[in-house]
Amino acid sequence: MARRRRTDAEPPIFDAELADMPADLRWREWMNRIEAVLFAAPKPVDREALARVIGRDASIDLLIEDIREGLRGKPYDVVSIAGGWAFRTRTAYADTIAASAAVPDRAIDLTQNEAMVLVSIAYHQPVTRAGVSEILGREVSRDVIGALRDKDMITAGPRSPTAGAPFTYVTTKGFLEHFSLGTLRDLPEIEALQDAGLIASSDSSSAVSALPTLGTEDFGPAP
Numbered sequence: 001m002a003r004r005r006r007t008d009a010e011p012p013i014f015d016a017e018l019a020d021m022p023a024d025l026r027w028r029e030w031m032n033r034i035e036a037v038l039f040a041a042p043k044p045v046d047r048e049a050l051a052r053v054i055g056r057d058a059s060i061d062l063l064i065e066d067i068r069e070g071l072r073g074k075p076y077d078v079v080s081i082a083g084g085w086a087f088r089t090r091t092a093y094a095d096t097i098a099a100s101a102a103v104p105d106r107a108i109d110l111t112q113n114e115a116m117v118l119v120s121i122a123y124h125q126p127v128t129r130a131g132v133s134e135i136l137g138r139e140v141s142r143d144v145i146g147a148l149r150d151k152d153m154i155t156a157g158p159r160s161p162t163a164g165a166p167f168t169y170v171t172t173k174g175f176l177e178h179f180s181l182g183t184l185r186d187l188p189e190i191e192a193l194q195d196a197g198l199i200a201s202s203d204s205s206s207a208v209s210a211l212p213t214l215g216t217e218d219f220g221p222a223p
Contacts, residue, residue, distance in 0.1 A: 044084030
């Protein structure tokens with residue numbers, strides 16, 4: 001059967017496989033494509049999006065590893081965040097970026113009270129508002145919960161099996177992105193923080209300072 005010729009009105013077909021290209025050049029082109037997508041994206045890019053620009057038999061993980069190897073000695077890296085990947089400047093250059101005043105401040109201001117509630121939810125999720133109140137030993141208001149939801153730090157989780165079936169709360173993808181965490185498994189171990197004397201066993205608020213630095217900025221175009 002004859003192959004139908006593409007008309008000028010049709011967009012070109014994107015060649016993800018690059019089958020006609022030598023293997024080493026094909027691999028390098030796939031690396032370049034991933035770098036281009038990560039550079040242009042305002043947020044971490046997930047596996048599905050990257051899979052669209054490389055061959056079906058290509059390993060995204062191995063391509064990322066080779067990209068990171070090529071970035072050794074550079075002031076930025078590719079890191080796993082919220083189930084995807086993104087360029088991030090290395091923490092050693094956080095002060096340099098701040099001193100330059102060239103990057104807008106994207107920090108989310110958290111009050112002491114909000115920080116305590118957020119950390120309690122992060123380490124005990126899914127947890128109800130009453131559960132957070134019990135953890136902190138005082139009543140947690142709906143206003144604090146609402147403020148954290150407005151800042152995209154928490155969202156409603158499954159209903160609790162307790163009387164009245166109240167909503168539980170869990171952290172969001174925005175929480176992972178803000179603190180540059182790949183998954184919740186990357187949260188610092190609470191016992192290790194206590195053993196190091198960074199927090200008291202009855203105080204969750206100081207754990208915020210042990211989360212990954214907020215001075216690390218996105219590398220690439222601003223959204």
